Amino acid sequence: CSLYLAMFNTFGWGAVPWVVLVGLFAVAGAKLGGWRLALLAGGCSLYLAVFGVWKDSMITLSIVFVVAPLAALIGWASGLAAVKAKWFEALLVPVLNVMQSMPHFSYLLPISVFIGIGDEAGAIATVLFAVPPMARLTILGLRSVSPEVREAGLMSGCTKWQMLWRVEMPAARPQLLVGINQVLMQCFGMTVLASFVGTRGLGLPLLNYLQSLRIGKALEVGVAIVLMAIMLDRLGQALGARRPEHIDMTKSWTARHPYWIGGSAVVAAGIVLARLTEYAALLPRGGIVSTDRLWELRLPGTDIVLIDGRKGATVSTEPFWEWMVDWVQLNLKSPLGHIRDFMILEILFPMRDAFQALPWIGLLVLVAAVGWRFGGWRLAAIVSLFVAYLAFSGFWIESMETLYLVVAALIVSVVIGVPIGIFASTSDRRYAAVQVILDTFQVLPSFIYLIPVVMLFRVGPVAALTAIVIYATVPAVRYTMLGLRNVPADMIEAAEMSGCTRTQVLRKVKFPMAFPEIMLGMNQVLLFGLLLVIISAFIGGIDGLGDDILLARTEQALVGEGIVAGFNVAVIGLTADQLITNYARERKAQLGID
Structure with missing residues (x-):
């Protein structure tokens, strides 16, 4: 790639044409994973060009x-x-x-x-x-x-x-x-x-669109980010799964290196096309506010525009996303509003008040006792110092406001994720299907999860909670599946020979054996939640450490406070991590699990 870039700059050809890069991504996909990965890589990169986000991408x-x-x-x-x-x-x-x-x-x-x-x-x-x-x-x-x-x-x-x-x-x-x-x-x-x-x-236009609540355009850029993340992840996974290959030196050079030849042909053809037409170099975009269209695709029997072709060669799905946002606000505003108000007034605010009322010395004693139980005096001393840091940092209330939202998300993620993990672990086909979904969710940048929740709930703690739950449920499902599927087969067979039903095998054998692994999943849920709760502060309507960190971004005099608040987030995560991992290690030793 560096050689190609240097060649284009040396001859004054400017940026590498989009047709060249799309073709090279397809060739790389074919080399690493066959025709399916070639279609995926080529299709994802083609989207970036056709939908007008090529330059930012x-x-x-x-x-x-x-x-x-x-x-x-x-x-x-x-x-x-x-x-x-x-x-x-x-x-x-x-x-x-x-x-x-x-x-x-x-x-x-x-x-x-x-x-x-x-x-x-x-x-x-x-x-x-x-x-x-x-x-x-x-x-x-x-x-x-x-x-x-x-x-x-x-x-x-x-x-x-x-x-x-x-x-x-x-x-x-x-x-x-x-x-x-x-x-x-x-x-x-x-x-x-x-x-x-x-x-x-890509992040800069997405940030601007979210700040101006242009949800349709934000969704369009978000799709581009999702597709690029999936493409990079699948190419990276395919590279990691490859094993060294034996090269048959009796074959000709062209037979030994078909993908090099294919890549070179793509570059040559792309250069020729870019010289013949500017559309092969960079698809020109129309103005963002332009209403003139060369063509448009409507939903049959309606006036709903799915895709519009603006002046230029790129197209946009913004009208469709904006229609969807308007439909949600028009038809679901009342039920979603009732859900939001109930969650805020009956669950989240009382929970926040309870966490704010926690005395720091009481929490320190509780955490120290749990640490002593699972790790002795050394762990008790470490986690006690962590809680003491939170208390004396000057951000105790803010830390509790952050912690309550993460704990609420943890509870919801467990309620959703563990049953899904149990359901998926009972069948190889279900396991494979859920694994694909989890892999897709896990490669998405955390920023993306804000877009749909803002569309549904606008801003506030319910929107932040929903985004955290979507993001953090992935490890709950994954670790539940992993723990249940790793239970030794001889133990399951012994339970079945003893006359246990399928439910009894799950409750009496599988779940107790898998519980340490599930607890490690809860640890990951909490860490994921801490990361996203700070990003969720961007949409507004929630208090806590995220506010101080974001405020420090705009006011240089508050950068020190922002850094301290960031360390508070890390300390909360480290406290939970130390307690949960030590418990899981002890429990695995009791069960004889490596």
Whole structure:
């Protein structure tokens, strides 16, 4: 890609034509995953061109392709150093825990102060945000290399460097490729959110449309973000699933490298087309406020415009989305309003008041007692210090206002996610179908979840709660399925031979054995909720730490308070993480589960 870009710049051809990049994405999909992935990659990238978001999409993609290799390199080097030096791992792991518990804006605030707003601030924040998963998966991959493989390398006379590059790195390849995929998706999600500090790309128009409540246009840009996220994730997963291939050297060069030939043909054809017509270089867009259309597609028998072709070559689905928003507001305003008012007055506000009334010393004693029960004096001391930090940071009330909404979302996510996980775990077909849905939801940038809830509930705590539940239910379902499907088959067989019904097997055998794994899922639900509750503060109508963090974005004098508030979010997440993971570890040991 760098060679192609350099070639276009050298000959003064400007930007790479969209037909070239769409074709190259399709060729990459064919190489990595066959014709289905080729159609997916080509179709998703074609949408970006046809629906008028190509330029913003390519800015986002260029930032991702610049920062992702740097983040992957830093993460890989950190993980490698941690594996080779115990003292460095002891320093690194707590840092990674804090980094992964921090909300996105806590990366953006200090960098925007020292660097300023713009692409550079977003790129630096994105690199820092994407380092932890690569570091953790590097540690996991190198630690998972079997002793037999290392012993074979030593017996072959490998030096330390040869052992690393010829034995350990190839053996850890699957985990490293998963880490690269995670880095890619983290970079994409953070690049979209970096629009809050002026980073260009798809996030900036989405932010502007949401602020002006142009929900139809926001949905159109949101679809583009979703499709790009799915395309990058599927290409990354396919790359991670590939295994080294044996090349038959008896074949001709063209037979050995069909995809290189296909890619070169796409580039050549794209250059010719771009020279013949400007439409092959960049589809011209019509004005946003233009009402003149070359054509329009209406819903049969109605006046509803599904797609309109503006002056230019791109099309827009904004009229359809705006019609949908208007229909929802017209027909569902009353029932949704009753639901919203009931949730606010009868559930959320009383719950908020109860959390605000909690005495900090009482919560500290309770958390310390739970920590003592599951981890001894060391865990009790750690979580007590965390609660004390919340109390003396000056943001106790704000922390409780944030915590109540996350706990409410946790309860709803458990009520929804656990039954779905139980239902999906009983059948391979259901499991596969739900897994696809979960993978799709999990690759979406968290910003996207605000669009439908604003359309339904406008702004307020119910909209924020709904967005958090949609985002955080994914790990509840996933960990429930994982825990239930990993119950040893001999235990299930023994229960069935004892005359247990299917319900009894679930209640008496599967669920107790899977409960530690389900609790780890609850931990992830809480962490997901903490991340999104800060982003949800953007839509307004909710109090808590998110308000202070967002306020610091606009007033430089409050940046310090914003950073402290961000650390409070991390501390809440770390407290829950320490308690839940220690409980799960103890319970697994009691059950004899590895």
